[in-house]
Amino acid sequence: MRKLFGTDGIRAVAGEAPLDHKTIYAVGAALAHQLKTHGDRPTLILGMDTRESSTWIAAVIAQGLQDGGAAVVSAGVITTPAVAYLARKHGFAAGIVISASHNPWQDNGIKVFGGDGYKLPDETELRIEDEIFRQLESATTPAEWNTEPPAVDLQYRTEYEDFLRAAVPGLSLDGLHVVLDCANGAASAIAPELFAHLGGTIHLTHTSPDGRNINANCGALHPSIVAAETASLKADIGVTFDGDADRALFADAEGRVVNGDAIMLLAARDMKARELLAGNMVVATTMSNMGLEAALRRDEIKMLRAAVGDKYVLEMMRRHDAALGGEQSGHILFPHLATTGDGLLTALVVLDIVRRSGMSLAELIADLKVFPQVIVNVRVKEKKPLEQFVTVMDTISAAERELDGNGRVVVRYSGTEALARVMIEAESEERMRHHAERIAEAIRSELGA
Known part of the structure; x- marks a missing residue:
């Protein structure tokens, strides 16, 4: 342990x-x-x-x-x-x-x-x-x-920027209006210089870190911010990074948030069309929406689920020789390009797909039907195995029985915070919220901080 x-x-x-x-x-x-x-x-x-x-x-x-x-x-x-x-x-x-x-x-x-x-x-x-x-x-x-x-x-930063440009050669953003939210984090040191050479209209936000404003009402934890900015500016696409820029979320021209599930879908389709999707397979996690699985199945692409955490996604990808994987949170893995999730690289890949396809981001994912999903976070005193608590396990089992075939239940501890995360997915939003709150309350009564 x-x-x-x-x-x-x-x-x-x-x-x-x-x-x-x-x-x-x-x-x-x-x-x-x-x-x-x-x-x-x-x-x-x-x-x-x-x-x-x-x-x-x-x-x-x-x-x-x-x-x-x-x-x-x-x-x-x-x-x-x-x-x-x-x-x-x-x-x-x-x-x-x-x-x-x-x-x-x-x-x-x-x-x-x-x-x-x-x-x-x-x-x-x-x-x-x-x-x-x-x-x-x-x-x-x-x-x-x-x-x-x-x-x-500073030569190291230059080398990394050169790598990003080489990873998506020939990319030009001429004619595109892109909003970038750098979360007042590490992307602030690279994105301005990187995108300055790609053409198009680039609108940068949250690029003035002061040591205390990283992720503060900005970045991938608050994707609605870049979504609203994208719609307000009538831009084509918005991109938002987290504090260390290993993941990215997006917004379409209508100001709708586009998460990692949707990005995996459009990337999988593009890679399959170019015969780059080894085994016609994508590795997601237990948190990815059932709608992604259904959309991939229509394109005869298999989806495997790994434990939450990009390192576990990558481990499964390497076992199955998969060429694409990621998380709903925006960690997207392209092992033919990089060894870990990279928000800036993901942004360039997605922008490249948009340019080559001649379609908007919204059009590329228009058929993705997302099942209603809720995540309830419960702060806990300690992360004892949930199997030790009969009430918790009985409540989880009851939800799984009722949702069988029409939803999913995932209950796990956060890997970085003292939280238990309860995720319920169901066709019925009422049933989804009912079961999520029942399980959350059972955890609070046994382990709540």
């Missing part, structure tokens, strides 16, 4: 355990020790988002890495997928990202990629966790903490 790593690294309130100085230092020292197989002095690349805590966390983890015998280079403020790309391109022992993705500014996190550009498998994270706890028990705390992170080499 992992104690530090969630589905997307270590995440907490900055300055509080496990993101206090001592634990962050231990993470760096533990990583350095685990990576000694890459040589006597393994080199890691470090990137961060725009939170005010990212700078001091980067300084402390670099201190732990260096004291543990590793070398560190920094790409500065840059997206999570950029670090994955750079780690692989340059053969670094690992890549580290200081970010809490879509969380508010008070939170932060540590994500680790292997030298191959992929997120670490669970068994590797468990080994690192054990090493971190050993470091915490035995290591001597430094007399003083580093306050300055490693010097930034």
Whole structure:
């Protein structure tokens, strides 16, 4: 059972355990020790988002890495997928990202990629966790903490932008009006320069991070913001990223939000037409809507479901040699292009499909019939196995029996927050909300914070 790593690294309130100085230092020292197989002095690349805590966390983890015998280079403020790309391109022992993705500014996190550009498998994270706890028990705390992170080499950002352009060659946005919401996060450092060379009319929003406005009423957590802006400006398409830009959501010209399910549908159709969709297969998650499955089936495309978390989607994709996968939340995986979800890359791919098809975003997904779906979040004291609670399991079973064949029930813990998520999908909205609230109330009575 992992104690530090969630589905997307270590995440907490900055300055509080496990993101206090001592634990962050231990993470760096533990990583350095685990990576000694890459040589006597393994080199890691470090990137961060725009939170005010990212700078001091980067300084402390670099201190732990260096004291543990590793070398560190920094790409500065840059997206999570950029670090994955750079780690692989340059053969670094690992890549580290200081970010809490879509969380508010008070939170932060540590994500680790292997030298191959992929997120670490669970068994590797468990080994690192054990090493971190050993470091915490035995290591001597430094007399003083580093306050300055490693010097930034801006060449890394340029290399990543060059990669994005090369991934979708020949893309021109001439004649298109695009709204981009950068969430006051890492995309703010890249999107303006990247899209400036693609033509078209580009309207940038939320590109002025101040350390505390990341994800604040903007970005992928609030897709209605870019949707309203797109409609107001009479633009053709809107794109919104989360804080570290590893995912993207969209808006059509009418101001309707277009989520990851719809993006997987239009990408799958395009890839199948170009004979790029290996096995005519898409890997989604348990949270993807039944409507996506039905639409793909009409095109004779099979949909597999993985556990929630883009790392689990990718693991299933690699097992089945799938060429496309993703999450409703906007993590879209194109393994022939990148090793992890990349919001900026997804934006370019979707814009390229729109241009080549000659159709609008709305037209490309017009036949996607979405089943009513509700997600109720319940804050919990601790994440005990739900199987231990008879009332909870009985309530879930009753909902599954009643919805059999006409809906789905998914109840799981968040991988990054102290939440239980209750997702119900059904043809009847009344039944959907009834069962969601009953299950949520059962969880509150047993585990509620």
